[in-house]
Amino acid sequence: MFKRVLPLAAAAVVAAGAQTAWAGTSSAPQTPPAKTAGQAKAQDQVARETLKNGLQVIVVPDRMAPVATTMLTYKVGSREAPKGFPGMAHAQEHMMFRGAKGLSAEQIAGIGAALGGQSNAFTTNDSTTYYYTVPNQFTGVALRLHAERMKSVLDKPADWKQERGAIEQEVSQDMSSPIQVAIKRMREALYQGTPYSHDALGTRESFNKTTAKMLKHFHDQWYAPNNAVLVVAGNVDADKILAEAKDLFGGIASKKLPERKPVKPGKINAKTIHMPTDSGYGFALIGSRAPGSRDAQAMATTEVLASVLNNPRGPLYTKMVASGKSLAAQYTSLPAALGSIGVSYVVFPKGADADALVKQMRSILGDIAKKGISPDQVAAAKRQLVTQDTAARDSISGLAHRWTQAVAVDHLQSPADQLAAIKHVTADDVNQMLATLIKPDQSVLAILKPEGSGAPQTGGGYGGSESFSPKNVGHVKLPDWAAKPLAKISTPEQSIKPVETTLANGMKLITVQSNSVHAVHVYGHIRNEPDLETPKHQEGVSDVLSQLLDFGTTKHDRKAYQAALDKIGAQASAGTDFSLTVLPDHFDQGLDLLAENELHPALPKRAFQLLQQRAAASQAGTIASPDFKAGQAMKTGILPKNDPALRFATPKSISGLSYSDVTDYYHKAFRPDLTTLVVVGNISPDQAKQAVTGAFGNWKARGHKPDVTLPKVGDNKPSFHHVPDKSQSQDTVQLAESLGLTPNAPDFRALKMANQVLTGGAFASRLYRELRVQRGLVYYVSSGLGTSRTRTQLAFQYGSDPDKVDEADKLIRQALVRMAKEPVSNGELHRARAGLIRQVPLNEAGADSIGYGLLSRVELDQPLDEPYRAARAYQSIDAQQIQAAVKKWFRPDDLVRVVQGPKPK
Secondary structure, three states, X not given: OOOOOOOHHHHHHHHHOOOOOOOOOOOOOOOOOOEXXXXXXXXXXXXXXXXXXXXXXXXXXXXXXXXXXEEEEEOOOHHHOOOOOOOHHHHHHHHOOOEEOOEEHHHXXXXXXXXXXXXXXXXXXXXXXXXXXXXXXXXXXHHHHHHHHHHOXXXXXXXXXXXXXXXXXXXXXXXXXXXXXXXXXXXXXXOXXXXXXXXXXXXXXXXXXOOHHHHHHHHHHHOOHHHEEEEEEEOOOHHHHHHHHHHHHOOOOOOOOOOOOOOXXXXXXXXXXXXXXXOOEEEEEEEEEEOOOOOHHHHHHHHHHHHHHOOOOOHHHHHHOOOOOOOEEEEEEEOOOOOEEEEEEEEEEOOOOHHHHHHHHHHHHHHHHHHOOOHHHHXXXXXXXXXXXXXXXXXXXXXXXXXXXXXXXXXXXXXXXXXHHHHOOOHHHHHHHHHHXXXXXXXXXXXXXXXXXXXXXXXXXXXXXXXXXXXXXXXXXXXXXXXXXHHOOOXXXXXXXXXXXXXXXXXXXEEEEXXXXXXXXXXXXXXXXXXXXXXXXXXXXHHHXXXXXXXXXXXXXXXXXXXXXXXXXXXXXXXXXXXXXXXHHHHHHHHHHHHHHHHOEOOOHHHHHHHXXXXXXXXXXXXXXXXXXXXXXHHHHHOOOOXXXXXXXXXXXXXXXXXXXXXXXXXXXXXXXXXXXXEEEOOOHHHHHHHHHHHHOOOOOOOOOOOOOOOOOOOOOOEEEEEOOOOOOOEXXXXXXXXXXXXXXXXXXXXXXXXXXHHHOHHHOHHHHHHHHOOOOOOOEEEEEEEOOOOEEEEEEEEEOHHHHHHHHHHHHXXXXXXXXXXXXXXXXXXXXXXXXXXXXXXXXXXXXXXXXXXXXXXXXXXXXXXXXXXXXXXXXXXXXHHHHHHHHOXXXXXXXXXXXXXXX
């Protein structure tokens, strides 16, 4: 598979994001006026109505794919949790999947699995949201699930006892992240004495004191139609959805809601938090109070400020990142309705002077505030935010989330209100906001320095697969309102029509035209394999080249190139994976800039010297980190000695690179005859071909085409590896083995169905039920078939306390043994078939999933309509074929186990 590399700065923000709430801007152009029931005759207009019981219903039609997202949000979160029980809302979120009156937990799980879509829930400071993304013919079933759980919840003591084990595993997982712990402590200091002093997660101590009766009382207080917003987005009939909502929810009585706790923080006591981290990098975070998302104008100002500060042309990036001193430096916010946290952070290599970097970051921000942010910078930021917002509409589930955030959390009329607020932001507003956010005496500093955890321990195989055999998941009788529509499994028809062509230079172009896509999205991939293409003793050359591509082109230096992107509000990234997001009017200009960076990078020698030093220091921390050691332990266990994939960069190999090594690698790896470009947007194939030919047509390959396909590998032997990780209280466990087939082999689809039985149906799957629902050993367990053109791996991952690792491990191995001994049940077969087939249209319900899905198929040498071919095959694969494939390919006693964290007990 091709690699999508998340930029380090973004990775740090994701790791730090203790809140799930959306903080973006809204739709552009502005959303059409909403219609009430009986007026929504124009099928693409937003329709909304507030029912007599107070439930707000909003329907947002989108014709991108035959898919719909139903998102029900209750205006209750950790802010409303009783004193001493910070995770109450989170616990009740979990228990909503444990059953309601007339609807058992098994039925909820069975329906979710048969729907084949995506379902989940999340809790924040201010809200709790439940959602289903499904093929649109099952929208009514999803709505009925929401309605039944609004009416009642069982909250049985026995169920809570089991679920408490799983939710405590979730707490252990999050508290094993030093960034999460740092943000938690930062929140306590900034919002001490308020309901925002704790996050939504909760603690083991509070869950141990929580009773099922308390949870039922919490549901009875807050789960009411007049405290909820229902958003349905996708390819639906608005009038029909409004009528269904009235029928399903209209009879539920409204409630008198309890008084909400105010958020009135007092004086901040500035403090510094010092913590170790086992990450390969260090982090320094400066947190301060920021406006809540319900203050639309202040939130818009914060958005513009962040865009200005994070611009690569700005001093924060120029002086701290482009200089080679740090790996990332940015400003972000962790939003909440009544008070957010603004975070300025820097990511640094192991051994760097964190105090000096913090001092420099404060100085840079102070200097920006002193000099002032100009109207031109604000205008550029607004253009970028408009493009981001337009692109964010190009996902059905994302569209539902945006409306939910705007209406249910921020109390706006629509997402367009936030965009209108952004348009009114002035340079004076931004400067005033910056001045309030950078005061040292009004902030909390957290410094996380990398520390080692000791050498990994390796042993022989792990046995014991035969000793215990739980029963198969039994047949679950679904209620008629779900059973009837879900009984027949229809093979979907492809809704997109990708048009493929090849340019004269060998570059492949795939165009997907859709008038439901508002921006133009370009996704590019150059087939490459650094493990094969890197000369001996030059490991790390591809990583240095990747960073060097950020330094402009032969036509524009780094700042001038970013200025050209800012002028048209475009976002672009270069590399062997490259991309562009731009508004349709600027497609040609954006594509020319993208090609300029790919084909004519500046690769300045001075920048190479700075980056080489930084990359060597960074790699020293990386290879000392438990994450790296765990990954390498798994590779060592699975791959044969001297396999190319065992190569990795060291400080010595990076320090030994010459400038010509990097440029030579660029000319070797960057070739049009190994490149695929996907264009998704309201652009015709002819328009796309003309623009791509103009931008990339003169690109010529140099020399012989390199070998980028890894050799096949044989079966591995079993082994056990423990990687100490002092930052984790919970263990992260990986089990994996090599399989001797490719993704295009006849048995591969049968194995996909076996994997679906194991974990694909979430709570209805074998492993979720046995490990989480029945025993509370884990919070999550996942499995999958990782593939390339020549290699496939079966892999499992779960997180659990050290004393539960072995039992969970044993159950996974026994599940594989049982699958080889006896066929899956009829119910499991139906759920697996339904799940895999009904997932297919979801892959076309967003621009990103379309673009990256097509690139993936090219990388695996599959036809572009492979998901639909697979769907037809799943219809005929039976239980005996699954059993035979499992018996032939899965080897329970050969799994390699890597445990990261405390030593299992």
